[in-house]
Amino acid sequence: MxxxxxxxxxxxxxxxxxxxxxxxxxxxxxxxxxIRFFRCLVFFLIPSVFFSNRPxxxxxxxxxxxxxxxxxxxxxxxTGGVILIRACVGDFPDSLNFILDTGSGGISLxxxxxxxxxxxxxxxxxxxxxxxxxxxxxxxxxxxxxLPGLRVDSLNFHVNDYDIxxxxxxxxxxxxxxxxxFSRFIVQINYDSSxxxxxxxxxxxxxxxxxxxxxxxASLPIQGATVRDGETIDARFYFDTGAGLCMLLSSDFVNxxxxxxxxxxxFKTQAQGLGGKANMTLTTLKEVRLGPYRFRKVPTYVFxxxxxxxxxxxxxxxxxNDILRRFNVTLxxxxxxxxxxxNSHYRDQFDYSYTGLGIYWLEGEIRVGDVMPDSPxxxxxxxxxxxVIAVNNNFSxxxxxxxxxxxxxGEKVKLIIKRDxxxxxxxxxxxxxx
Numbered sequence: 001m002x003x004x005x006x007x008x009x010x011x012x013x014x015x016x017x018x019x020x021x022x023x024x025x026x027x028x029x030x031x032x033x034x035i036r037f038f039r040c041l042v043f044f045l046i047p048s049v050f051f052s053n054r055p056x057x058x059x060x061x062x063x064x065x066x067x068x069x070x071x072x073x074x075x076x077x078x079t080g081g082v083i084l085i086r087a088c089v090g091d092f093p094d095s096l097n098f099i100l101d102t103g104s105g106g107i108s109l110x111x112x113x114x115x116x117x118x119x120x121x122x123x124x125x126x127x128x129x130x131x132x133x134x135x136x137x138x139x140x141x142x143x144x145x146x147l148p149g150l151r152v153d154s155l156n157f158h159v160n161d162y163d164i165x166x167x168x169x170x171x172x173x174x175x176x177x178x179x180x181x182f183s184r185f186i187v188q189i190n191y192d193s194s195x196x197x198x199x200x201x202x203x204x205x206x207x208x209x210x211x212x213x214x215x216x217x218a219s220l221p222i223q224g225a226t227v228r229d230g231e232t233i234d235a236r237f238y239f240d241t242g243a244g245l246c247m248l249l250s251s252d253f254v255n256x257x258x259x260x261x262x263x264x265x266x267f268k269t270q271a272q273g274l275g276g277k278a279n280m281t282l283t284t285l286k287e288v289r290l291g292p293y294r295f296r297k298v299p300t301y302v303f304x305x306x307x308x309x310x311x312x313x314x315x316x317x318x319x320x321n322d323i324l325r326r327f328n329v330t331l332x333x334x335x336x337x338x339x340x341x342x343n344s345h346y347r348d349q350f351d352y353s354y355t356g357l358g359i360y361w362l363e364g365e366i367r368v369g370d371v372m373p374d375s376p377x378x379x380x381x382x383x384x385x386x387x388v389i390a391v392n393n394n395f396s397x398x399x400x401x402x403x404x405x406x407x408x409x410g411e412k413v414k415l416i417i418k419r420d421x422x423x424x425x426x427x428x429x430x431x432x433x434x
Contacts, residue, residue, distance in 0.1 A: 071149030080244020081325030101242025104178025170399035243320035
């Protein structure tokens with residue numbers, strides 16, 4: 001039996017010998033003696049090791065070479081933690097702005113940027129899906145991305161219109177870098193140093209004190225998390241560094257799971273993404289748990305996912321970068337791993353402000369683009385297309401600065417606007433969603 005099945009030999013020995021011992025009997029009809037018994041046991045076990053058809057544990061194990069640091073470069077953080085980096089495309093010397101986005105299944109360029117640089121794109125039958133619609137896209141094939149200290153070849157860029165993103169952040173967004181880049185390297189996003197570190201694929205030692213996630217990664221990483229309010233629900237979500245919010249849930253998931261307390265208040269608002277704007281409501285979840293990390297009173301957007309961007313019922317929505325920026329994140333797509341290390345922003349206060357006001361950068365001016373019904377903005381008398389000249393006597397014309405000022409919960413904010421050529425002053429009290 002030992003020659004064919006090592007397990008059977010061990011089983012027989014221990015099955016038989018206790019009975020023999022109890023009867024003062026022995027193996028091979030010899031007087032019982034502990035030393036002789038041990039020798040018999042060894043006699044049976046040795047063949048099971050040497051003749052078993054099951055291989056031994058590997059004495060030699062092939063492992064990938066250690067990952068090596070290739071380059072590092074700085075990034076800028078926008079509202080909600082969205083990351084902007086600088087890079088060049090092909091032989092064009094102009095440095096372009098790219099959002100680093102795990103929520104992108106490829107890599108892309110803005111259509112206006114392609115026109116400006118006279119980059120030729122080719123028609124395709126492929127479409128992309130955004131929160132506000134579906135679009136058929138053109139492609140630029142076999143192009144090169146130049147990052148500081150790194151050249152990435154053989155990339156197929158799809159072309160999309162990112163005017164809405166440029167107007168939201170007040171900076172020209174020339175493209176989005178997603179899976180096509182992340183799948184080739186180990187990428188570490190460090191919010192303490194405001195740098196991206198790029199490593200070659202290989203064995204990688206994560207620092208102590210963090211937590212290793214094992215997401216599903218096809219083109220977009222999908223991570224399990226727990227949300228708690230009226231009910232406690234375990235679900236899966238997109239892990240999306242390109243989303244400038246904490247959490248986004250589909251209304252189908254919310255209704256079917258009954259996750260929210262029935263007494264929870266919802267505030268009407270809008271959010272922007274691929275495809276344009278989408279109507280949403282804003283509230284808070286009592287708790288969001290990601291691995292061992294717990295966040296309480298988390299601002300959460302809910303929307304009617306008409307195009308099923310969130311892939312319900314497989315997923316509940318997405319985890320955005322206003323949560324993820326609280327960690328230094330290592331993306332190791334090759335090993336299907338994401339490592340989280342809490343950083344200096346881990347305990348930053350969430351943004352609980354509500355104004356119902358949407359402002360956008362358009363042709364060198366900051367204009368009012370959204371005024372939600374019965375919101376502080378409407379009550380303050382603000383209207384669509386008002387040009388914002390100053391907020392609290394800040395005349396910087398910087399939309400990121402103005403948005404930060406408008407997050408001052410409970411305070412009265414003074415806006416100087418221009419309407420029909422006349423300057424007006426409006427005072428708005430910033431409301432809390434808590």
